[in-house]
Amino acid sequence: MQPSVTMNDVEAAAQRLRGRADSTPLVPSLWAGADLWLKLEICQPIGAFKLRGALNAVEAVEADGVVCCSTGNHGRGVAWAARAAGKRAVICMSSLVPQAKVDGIRALGADVRIIGRSQDDAQAEAERLVEAEGLAEISPFDDPLVIAGQATIGAEIMAKKPETETVLVPLSGGGLAAGTGLSVKAANPKARVIGVSMDRGAAMAESLRAGRPVAVEEVPSLADSLGGGIGMQNRLSFPMCRDFLDEVVHVSEEEVYAAMQELFYTDRLVAEGASVVGLAALMTGKVDAKGPVATIVTGRNMDMDQFTRVITGRDVTLGDVTIKGRPHAA
Ligand SMILES: *Cc1c(COP(=O)(O)O)cnc(C)c1O
Numbered sequence: 294m295q296p297s298v299t300m301n302d303v304e305a306a307a308q309r310l311r312g313r314a315d316s317t318p319l320v321p322s323l324w325a326g327a328d329l330w331l332k333l334e335i336c337q338p339i340g341a342f343k344l345r346g347a348l349n350a351v352e353a354v355e356a357d358g359v360v361c362c363s364t365g366n367h368g369r370g371v372a373w374a375a376r377a378a379g380k381r382a383v384i385c386m387s388s389l390v391p392q393a394k395v396d397g398i399r400a401l402g403a404d405v406r407i408i409g410r411s412q413d414d415a416q417a418e419a420e421r422l423v424e425a426e427g428l429a430e431i432s433p434f435d436d437p438l439v440i441a442g443q444a445t446i447g448a449e450i451m452a453k454k455p456e457t458e459t460v461l462v463p464l465s466g467g468g469l470a471a472g473t474g475l476s477v478k479a480a481n482p483k484a485r486v487i488g489v490s491m492d493r494g495a496a497m498a499e500s501l502r503a504g505r506p507v508a509v510e511e512v513p514s515l516a517d518s519l520g521g522g523i524g525m526q527n528r529l530s531f532p533m534c535r536d537f538l539d540e541v542v543h544v545s546e547e548e549v550y551a552a553m554q555e556l557f558y559t560d561r562l563v564a565e566g567a568s569v570v571g572l573a574a575l576m577t578g579k580v581d582a583k584g585p586v587a588t589i590v591t592g593r594n595m596d597m598d599q600f601t602r603v604i605t606g607r608d609v610t611l612g613d614v615t616i617k618g619r620p621h622a623a
Pocket of ligand 1: 341343366367433434463464465466467468469470518519565567568591592593
């Protein structure tokens with residue numbers, strides 16, 4: 294049977310998260326371009342929303358250890374949840390994952406394995422460990438409990454601000470967008486839910502266009518948390534994103550750079566590139582938001598040297614591309 298996620302699952306997740314990973318602030322942005330509200334998942338104890346799905350999924354595991362592949366924040370969430378549940382955690386990541394994220398995971402006591410140059414390589418190692426060591430695998434996005442956990446974000450936005458007309462969701466493997474789409478549309482079927490990805494290496498966006506899961510080449514990005522494939526065997530996040538997203542828009546590295554500056558100088562918020570793609574989509578006019586619009590500020594676990602370069606207007610080199618520095622235009 295095709296697994297599916299319902300609002301009953303989302304309510305059950307909300308109960309499990311209560312007092313630990315719920316009720317992050319929803320605050321108005323000072324940015325003047327729209328009636329913009331920021332859902333501050335950067336206030337989570339691990340600095341990213343992924344704790345919601347991870348806690349919901351790890352609590353259901355019977356094995357005494359868990360394993361996952363991750364672009365960084367899912368691994369941190371799983372490590373945190375495993376520690377809370379007294380379980381062992383092994384986190385498999387590619388060499389594209391920034392050191393700041395690796396360090397954060399190690400600090401939680403998890404066993405970190407750096408494997409290859411893509412999320413697919415890390416995924417293969419996670420699968421091997423399921424067989425070899427009897428660990429339970431927790432997908433970063435294609436798992437009903439993970440999606441139900443992430444869906445609590447949309448439910449909280451709509452409970453706090455029911456008149457929200459548009460929700461902008463950073464889009465990678467699509468667990469966040471699948472869950473947010475479900476819970477926002479359950480509250481108001483007329484509300485628009487728009488996925489935002491970077492314009493290079495956006496696997497879900499390409500897959501939605503192709504009508505089936507496709508692989509894309511992974512490239513370094515300021516929005517590193519949005520890298521990685523969606524899995525050719527994707528069962529859940531792909532069909533849910535297809536059904537719930539009204540649209541997907543793309544932003545460039547330069548646009549992410551400018552939005553990181555904007556969020557810092559205007560709202561004084563420190564957030565990673567993946568967190569600001571919604572703001573970037575508004576700043577560039579790629580999304581036209583007339584009514585109240587909310588975006589999920591998904592995480593803050595970036596490399597601080599890179600962040601400092603961005604806010605001081607210096608060049609940033611990512612693999613073989615350099616983003617030309619530009620001071621923040623006040
Ligand atoms: C994982 C992640 C995303 C994207 O979530 P998906 O469920 O993979 O689409 C966005 N922002 C941050 C900071 C993340 O860690």
